[in-house]
Amino acid sequence: MKDKIRIASGQGFWGDLIEAPYQQVTKGDVDYLVMDYLAEVTMSILQKQKNKKPNLGYARDLPPLMKRLLPVCKEKGIKVITNGGGVNPVACADAILEEALQLGIENLRIAVVLGDDIKDRMDELLAAGAELKNMESGEPLKEYKDKILSANVYFGALPIVEALEKGADIVITGRTTDTGLTLAPMIYEFGWDPKNYDLMAAGTVAGHILECGAQSTGGNFLGDWESIENFAEIGFPIAEAYPNGEVVVTKHENTGGRVSYDTVAEQLVYEIGDPKSYITPDCIADFSSIKLEDLGDNRVKVYDVKGFKETEFYKVSCSYSSGYSAIGSLTYSWPKALTKAKRADRILRKRLENLGLQFEEINTEFIGYNATQGPLSRELDEDLINEVMLRFAVRANDRATVERFGKEIAPLILTGPPSVTGFAGGRPKPSEVVAYWPALLQKTLVEPHVKILELK
Amino acid sequence: MKVKLIDIAHARSGDKGDAGNVGVIAYDDKGFEIIKKHLTTERVKKHFEGICFGEVERYEMPNIRAINFLLHNTLGGGGTVSLKHDAQGKILASAMLRMELDV
Numbered sequence: 001m002k003d004k005i006r007i008a009s010g011q012g013f014w015g016d017l018i019e020a021p022y023q024q025v026t027k028g029d030v031d032y033l034v035m036d037y038l039a040e041v042t043m044s045i046l047q048k049q050k051n052k053k054p055n056l057g058y059a060r061d062l063p064p065l066m067k068r069l070l071p072v073c074k075e076k077g078i079k080v081i082t083n084g085g086g087v088n089p090v091a092c093a094d095a096i097l098e099e100a101l102q103l104g105i106e107n108l109r110i111a112v113v114l115g116d117d118i119k120d121r122m123d124e125l126l127a128a129g130a131e132l133k134n135m136e137s138g139e140p141l142k143e144y145k146d147k148i149l150s151a152n153v154y155f156g157a158l159p160i161v162e163a164l165e166k167g168a169d170i171v172i173t174g175r176t177t178d179t180g181l182t183l184a185p186m187i188y189e190f191g192w193d194p195k196n197y198d199l200m201a202a203g204t205v206a207g208h209i210l211e212c213g214a215q216s217t218g219g220n221f222l223g224d225w226e227s228i229e230n231f232a233e234i235g236f237p238i239a240e241a242y243p244n245g246e247v248v249v250t251k252h253e254n255t256g257g258r259v260s261y262d263t264v265a266e267q268l269v270y271e272i273g274d275p276k277s278y279i280t281p282d283c284i285a286d287f288s289s290i291k292l293e294d295l296g297d298n299r300v301k302v303y304d305v306k307g308f309k310e311t312e313f314y315k316v317s318c319s320y321s322s323g324y325s326a327i328g329s330l331t332y333s334w335p336k337a338l339t340k341a342k343r344a345d346r347i348l349r350k351r352l353e354n355l356g357l358q359f360e361e362i363n364t365e366f367i368g369y370n371a372t373q374g375p376l377s378r379e380l381d382e383d384l385i386n387e388v389m390l391r392f393a394v395r396a397n398d399r400a401t402v403e404r405f406g407k408e409i410a411p412l413i414l415t416g417p418p419s420v421t422g423f424a425g426g427r428p429k430p431s432e433v434v435a436y437w438p439a440l441l442q443k444t445l446v447e448p449h450v451k452i453l454e455l456k
Numbered sequence: 457m458k459v460k461l462i463d464i465a466h467a468r469s470g471d472k473g474d475a476g477n478v479g480v481i482a483y484d485d486k487g488f489e490i491i492k493k494h495l496t497t498e499r500v501k502k503h504f505e506g507i508c509f510g511e512v513e514r515y516e517m518p519n520i521r522a523i524n525f526l527l528h529n530t531l532g533g534g535g536t537v538s539l540k541h542d543a544q545g546k547i548l549a550s551a552m553l554r555m556e557l558d559v
Contacts, residue, residue, distance in 0.1 A: 041536045136473050222549055223466035223483075262466065262481070265520045269479020271470035273526055275517050288517045322537060363532065363539035372547040375506035376554055393539035434536050438473065 002031075005189050007182055007206070007239045011035040012213025014042055014059055014084075020213065020236045021065060025072045028252040030238060031189075033073070034181040036211050037062070037084040043175065044319035044434040046086035047119070047150035057088030058172075063095040066170070070100055073169070074108070081160055081181050085172040087117055087150060093172045093453050100455055108455040111163030113173035115448040118316070118441075119151040125445060132316060132439040141439065147321050149434060153314040153441055156281030157203070158194060159448035160184035166452055175317065177280050179207030182239060190243040200283035201307025202245035205290055208278070209249055209267050209302065210237050216249060216267035218257035223266065230256025235298075246303045248295065261294040264302070268292075281314055281443075283307040313440040322435035323360060324402040325395040328409035329367075331422035333387045338380075340417035341366050341390040347416050348392060351408055357401050365391045389422065395433060402430035462553040464490060469549035472526065474534040475510070476545030478552045481522040488521035494557040500525055503555050507548075525552075 008030040010021030014037040024033055037059040050057030062084040073080060085092040093110045100108050118125060122145055125132070132141035141148075152175035161184050163171040171184075183203030186192060192199045209216045216237045218228040235255025240248040251259055268287060272278060275287035289306035332340040345364045352359070365371035367389035369380070394405050406427040413420055461480070464487035469478040480495060482488035497514045504512075510529030517524060531545050532538035542548075 220468070221466075222468060222553070223481075262483075265481050265522065266466060266468045266479070268520060269477075269481065269517070269522055269524055270468050271472060271477055272479065272524055273472060273477065273515075274513075275515050275524055288515075288519055290519055292520060319536075325539060327539070361532075361539055365541050367541065371541040373551045373554070376503070376551050391541055395537070395539055436473070436534065436536055 001191060001243065002189050004240055004242050005031045005185060007032040007034055007185055007210065007241060009034055009210035009213050009237045011037060012211065012215060013037070013039055014061070016213050018061070022068055023252070023255070024236055025069055025076065025078050027255060030078055032185045033069070033078055033080045034210065035080070035082040035084060036178045036181060037082060038086065038175060040317055040319070040436045041434055043087060043152055043317065044149040046088070050088050055088070055091045058086040058092035059084035062092060063099050066096045067099040067103065070103060070105055074105060079164070079169055079185070081171045081184060083173045083176045083181060085112065085174050087152070087174060089114065089172045089174050090451065096170065096172070097453055097455060106455060108169055109167050110170045110172060110453045111166055111168035112451045112453065113155065113159040113163060113171065113176065113448060114451055115446060116152045116155050116175040118153060118446065119148065122148065122151065125441070128445060130441055130445060132318070132441065135438040135440065141318070141437065144320050144437065149319045149321055151316060151318040153316050153446050154281060155314070155448050156180040157184035157187055158282070159450060161187045163450045164188040166450060168452070178211035179204045179280055180282060182207030182210050183282060186241050194282070197283045197307035197309055198305060199245045201285035202247060202305040203241070204278070204280055204283060204285045204307070205287070205302060205305050206239040206241060206247040209264060210239055212267060212270060213237070214257060215270065216264055217251050217259050218263050221263050221266055223262045228258050232256060245305065246301060248299050248301050250299045259298040259300055261292055261300060264292055264300045279311060281310060283310050312443055314443055314446060316439040316441045318437035318439065319434045320437055322433045323395055323397045324399045324430040325393065325433050326402045326406050326428040326430050327391060327393045328406065328428040329389050329391045329422065330409065330412060330420050331387055331389045332417065333419040333421070334385065336382055337385045337388040338366060338369055338382055340419065341388040344390055344412055344416050344420070345392065348408060348412060352405060355404065357404060359394050359396045359401065361395045363393045367391050399430050406430065457559050459490060459557045459559045461555040461557060465553065467549035467552050469545050469547070469552070471531055471535050471544040474529055474531050476527045476530040476548045477524060478527065478548045479522055479524045480552060481520060485521065488518070490557065490559055491523055492516065494559060495523055503552070504530070507551070
């Protein structure tokens with residue numbers, strides 16, 4: 001057994017710094033690279049891509065990235081774990097194998113975790129008694145069934161552990177919890193018992209610290225952010241894990257950013273609910289038990305984490321189609337920029353009303369004045385306001401209504417208040433609104449399985 | 457005496473469906489005593505009037521001198537549906553730190 005492993009975070013979301021994974025495997029020693037690509041909305045986008053082309057539906061950045069990473073990872077023995085497989089992890093693995101083949105790489109084993117995609121099993125699951133009630137509204141899924149775009153359960157670390165046991169160099173999953181990507185190599189390398197819930201929780205907390213990339217190494221830090229050095233070359237986090245469950249969060253030397261008590265603490269509270277009950281498929285972690293110790297030199301020890309037995313349910317994330325929206329904007333300048341923008345808002349609302357258009361919602365915000373802090377925004381002497389952007393957003397059930405709205409923005413330039421500009425982008429286009437349906441499903445109704453693809 | 461929250465604490469916020477989460481972290485023990493006593497559910501609900509239209513949940517994390525708040529019915533229907541500029545509640549943390557506490 002190794003006496004420690006170093007797990008590097010390479011992506012905090014799909015769209016994160018493209019150079020980060022390469023830096024993580026080249027700027028210092030690591031054993032694993034973990035990359036989270038999937039946000040809730042991502043799954044529905046990927047499903048749409050797969051509907052159009054059956055060999056798509058995964059994070060398309062991944063194969064070209066792996067082409068760059070593979071020679072380094074092969075040479076150094078770094079394993080890669082990612083949920084970038086989206087709704088088509090096998091196609092993703094095939095595309096990576098193709099890149100590897102072209103590079104002349106031999107002896108490569110890619111494991112694919114399958115079974116999370118339950119979109120085509122809806123009838124069967126509902127017949128088996130699963131209600132898939134919306135966790136927020138309590139509504140049963142039945143009536144929305146035909147609008148479902150994607151449906152996936154969140155698997156935890158264990159299917160990835162199985163993949164590693166089968167000798168995988170790369171593990172590609174569909175919907176897996178962000179935390180499971182980091183916990184899995186700890187279970188595998190240290191032989192942790194999945195019933196040792198304190199250890200499961202320790203790895204889960206490490207995963208939470210890594211899952212948003214540089215958000216734990218000084219990025220988006222709201223404390224003394226001006227003291228953070230070299231954002232331009234910010235280092236992504238690395239979890240140095242020990243068999244007893246202690247983890248030191250750090251980053252490579254000669255990178256920017258900072259790992260300190262404050263930057264790690266701020267990530268701990270990110271997107272959590274009841275800190276005593278952070279629920280994953282692997283355990284329930286108690287975030288109020290976590291101890292942090294700043295060791296200096298960009299090293300923070302995370303220890304004493306308590307955990308409890310996992311629940312009998314998987315979380316399910318379904319997406320369904322819920323109308324259309326569009327956003328139009330125009331910029332008004334001094335003098336009386338805000339007054340002009342507010343007048344334009346009233347004119348636009350009146351014109352939409354005169355057209356008899358029915359919207360589910362209209363929302364106006366004034367960027368430069370109240371768009372980020374709403375009623376908490378300070379009143380300003382209008383003479384001090386240089387410019388205001390009117391941001392006008394609508395949502396409706398049918399596409400035509402939203403499309404018609406899009407034609408009402410540009411006319412305001414010549415038919416409303418003066419000193420207005422900023423319409424270079426053309427008419428705002430309707431985009432499909434994808435709503436999200438969180439639910440729970442008995443674990444016994446879903447079975448993860450691991451498929452191996454190989455280059456010999 | 458008035459204390460500006462931004463002088464004694466930092467914070468981070470994000471989205472959980474239509475709820476926003478704001479974790480407020482005191483810089484030291486003295487700051488934590490102040491927020492523990494004065495940063496109440498009622499005070500936060502009042503601060504976010506016109507922003508948060510639902511229940512406010514409050515959880516203490518003395519291990520890192522923090523209090524986590526869940527602000528329900530805050531994000532205009534949640535990440536993908538919301539028409540708000542800040543659909544994911546990223547700014548709620550800064551908005552929270554605008555608060556002044558009577559100590």
